[in-house]
Amino acid sequence: MGLLTNLRDSISRVTDGLFAADEPKRIGIYGPPNAGKTTLANRIARDWTGDAVGPESHIPHETRRARRKENVEIERNGRKVTIDIVDTPGVTTKVDYKEFLDHDMEKDDAVRRSREATEGVAEAMHWLREDVDGVIYVLDSTTDPFTQVNTMLIGIIESQDLPALILANKTDLEGSDVQQIANAFPQHETIPLSALEGDNMDEVYTKIAEYFG
């Protein structure tokens, strides 16, 4: 980051403080493993900052520590919304190293990944309690949304009155069923997208601005 950028950042921070009166909202990207959270985080970050957030993988529990990208400035309808996005580890009630053995992993590595994944869930849950101002909940629309994890997390989010957007991801895949997700969480707005292909990102950004601005 260059000197000028730094300077501009600190100036805008000061003016933000003076005029907007509030810090960027910290938005946690939550959901089960492999839903496409990191893919979405990377797309948002690349679209608005040029950087990526973290590695994506078809192997579940790729993200095992929360990762944050600060001051993502999203422009919608002439209005600027600044958020910090936190990509969190996929939340689950069971982690089993055997699941990773199918992915050509040595047992040692699988056991380590499993332990780190468990620590990651603990971290994600902790952030949910203390450190996020809003949630983007990402679901793989080709899988059944009626799970214990989803019900519990959405329940927690509601109990905290956090603004939440539900994203039905992977609409590019056959077998994607957005309506099933909408039915599962009728009290929330469900937005379809393909984070991988970048489909419907316009609506996603409009909703982000609307919910978290």
Place this chain on the structure above:
Amino acid sequence: MPHQCTSCGRTFPDGSKEMLSGCPDCGGNKFQFKPAGATEDTTAGATDQADPPSGDAGPSGSAAEGRSRTPPTPDDRSASTPEESGTDRRPTEPADATPSDASASADASAESDGTEQIADRSDEDTAQASARSEVVSPDELDRASRDIEPAETPPAEEEPEPGIDALRDELNDQFESIRIVSPGQYELNLMELYDRQEYIISLQEDGRYVIEMPDAWGIQDE
């Protein structure tokens, strides 16, 4: 002395309130859990954590299930869980608890600077610690059983084998939020994890873990 500061080595009894605001000697906020050895533990709940049928396990159902297996943990007091905010399930109050504690606990935990809450928590922490590490007194048994749902089966009486299994059981009992089924296999109680003030940053298979107190989250930027 189950906890030890990872920077200066000072040890703390389980549930020590000093730990909660960082190490008083060096200010460190990472502590390693050192199992005291095999203790007589109930292993209730070890087998009932299988995935419930999907769809019917709401936040309240699961939380209640998680709660009912074990005596209340210190963190139950500050929990802001979906079903609990209005109801006080705690059967006994420490003598010095503030009158508004029950209803205000959720707020206190959300914006606490640490101190007030810790003062509040100390009694139960101590009680909880001794409940875990010593022979359970009739009073504590009573306390515990009143928190257990009537339908729940009584705690199993079996004694864990000494050694790694005992350590594992002890960790499981201390941290009912994470159950180590075997190395590399874990079951997580999301509600408990959500409720805890501190969180586990490092699990180790020998029954140790390193926990970090709420002051300084290790989070990676970018």
